[in-house]
Amino acid sequence: MESNATAPASMNSLNTACSQCNLVELCLPFGMSDAELNRIDELVGARRKVRRQQNLYRAGDRFEAIYAIRAGSFKTDVLLEDGREQVTGFQMTGEMLGLDGISGASHTCNAVALEDSEVCVIAYAKLEELSREVESLQHQFHKVMSREIVRDHGVMMLLGSMRAEERLAAFLLNMSQRFTARGFSAAEFHLRMTREEIGSYLGLKLETVSRAFSRFQEEGLVGVQQKHIRILDSAALKKLIQHSHVAR
């Protein structure tokens, strides 16, 4: 499975260079000089493969590193004592995982791979050290954290004041936009998560998610075939979110 057997260690460390990675502009968007990029190559100590359904980390695990997704996708969730799960986010290539851990000594949520995946391991101590020296890295890192806060506010808006179909529409448009940013089709994509996980994320039961999908299909807004989605009328989906008749 791995090509490591044939590759010497030095080869491997060359592979982990951010400056050589085709995800740089997702991971560390714009504004880094070549000199800065070279410094940053020290950041990623190793890569780590995580198989589908396995945890990258769990709530309670000692916090030591954050992770950049190199391939694949993940969900993060928090669990209540009585077993209730809340999915707090879905992450795809180029996105960061583990920021929750910085606040304390350990992680506060679980990160689970939705498919066989690979992450870049960024030792947190190293990141703080380097970002004291490389201004653009510091700035970039702050932006990443802040963007996560803004994203969370959007989810609160979803959960707190939107109806089931609006939530699903917002979710689909968000996924579409993120696939686009990665060079995939905006109109056609494959969801890696189950209806139940979507439901948990959107604060709905899986049956409600399924029914909303069916209604969208009936109305010609999307084509749905299991996890394969085609956006047929994104304008209508956008409208759905904005002009809600309900004044909640």
Add this chain to the structure above:
Amino acid sequence: MESNATAPASMNSLNTACSQCNLVELCLPFGMSDAELNRIDELVGARRKVRRQQNLYRAGDRFEAIYAIRAGSFKTDVLLEDGREQVTGFQMTGEMLGLDGISGASHTCNAVALEDSEVCVIAYAKLEELSREVESLQHQFHKVMSREIVRDHGVMMLLGSMRAEERLAAFLLNMSQRFTARGFSAAEFHLRMTREEIGSYLGLKLETVSRAFSRFQEEGLVGVQQKHIRILDSAALKKLIQHSHVAR
């Protein structure tokens, strides 16, 4: 209104020294040497008073500074085009505002004072500069951002998988805990926000919030008199959150 008229400028800048502020351990918790604290005094350029109902900043305002609350309290909210409001948080003394702005050029939410309040203005450029030099400040700042992310996940849990009474119980316990951290009574406090604002935060209508309060009162869990709250049985409130019969 202001005592500025009688105080020379130097007096004023002395007042803004973090090292002299009795909120240091809330704002910049533990682990700073005196030398570090002295460097940090440069951080707060000015103070700003904000009257009840007035905005500290609005969504779309150019982002330049973050704010530490010196006195009073705030809410932050995001608005949808159709007028729907989602309160994303309530902030009290020692807590930070404006972190959402770092991700872009402008703020993404509104911050409104719930009572006459005062904030310390922290120029963001200055903060980045100083935190490159003062390691403990850098670390502290990262923790503050991460803590906000963790808090947001808690709110998602609330909104996504708890029932009305559980949400209110969680809200009350959270308020109680934060009042305690500020040296106030854990059992008796005054809410600065309306039922409608609580409802928006919790994803409920104001009537539902009011009814939940009444039910708690009937059952002897809390004493409610308008905005004045007495926690009578915090153990029961905690139980309510954990052992929910509903397996959502």
Add this chain to the structure above:
DNA sequence: AAGATTGGTTGACGTGGATCAATGGGGGTC
């Protein structure tokens, strides 16, 4: 390829919280 397991769809019905509406109480203003 048969069987088992997991995930998705659909229907019938129940309910928690929204909506609509009326009344009451505090706190601010003049």
Add this chain to the structure above:
DNA sequence: GACCCCCATTGATCCACGTCAACCAATCTT
């Protein structure tokens, strides 16, 4: 101190979504 406006409470009714349940499709297992 009288008025007003905002806020809170409470009741009656409605409905969006949850619950329970049956069935089907896809994928995995051997």
